[in-house]
Amino acid sequence: MAQQTIESLYEQALVRKNQPEENSYTNYLYTKGLDKILKKIGEESTEVILGAKNTNDELIYETADLLFHLMVLLVEKGVSLDDIKNELGSRAGQKSRLHERKNWRVEE
Template sequence: MILEEVYEIIKQRIKEKPEGSYVAKLTTDDKKTAINKICEKIGEESTELILAAKDDKKDEIIYEAADLIFHTMVLLAYKNIEFEELLKEFERRKK
């Protein structure tokens, strides 16, 4: 599944912090600053998704939803939450 692949790449970039990596840039500072940066991006992408939805722009909705999901995955990985834990929560809610 592509989301799991992306998640593994995010985890790797948080750990290895390769030069030029956007994920590394978000997560290199001290923990408080890194969390603030990540949360600001989540807030920004949430707002952009809402605006795209209100404007009924399908392409923008898809683009902004992908950005929001990506930054949420960065937060989860930074907080050492495994992707499987998220999937288990969806399974639990399905019942």
């Protein structure tokens, strides 16, 4: 089965930003602007939640939609995937701060 990496999804969104194409859904989003992209993120996030309550097939489908729209958002805002990886990397190996939260223990 053909697979696509997050990196190539981001790269495609970046290429569309720099070299717009006719009939491109990505360019439709850029043309509509940030508020439209954010609206889609909201919709797709909700669909991920609903999908997770239904079937894994739906969860997979909606997660792919959300990831695509997240890549468009990052490109629109000028945030790189390395920015995200650096942030994740800065957390790697850190101890969870769960103990700082009140009432985190599961009630018995």
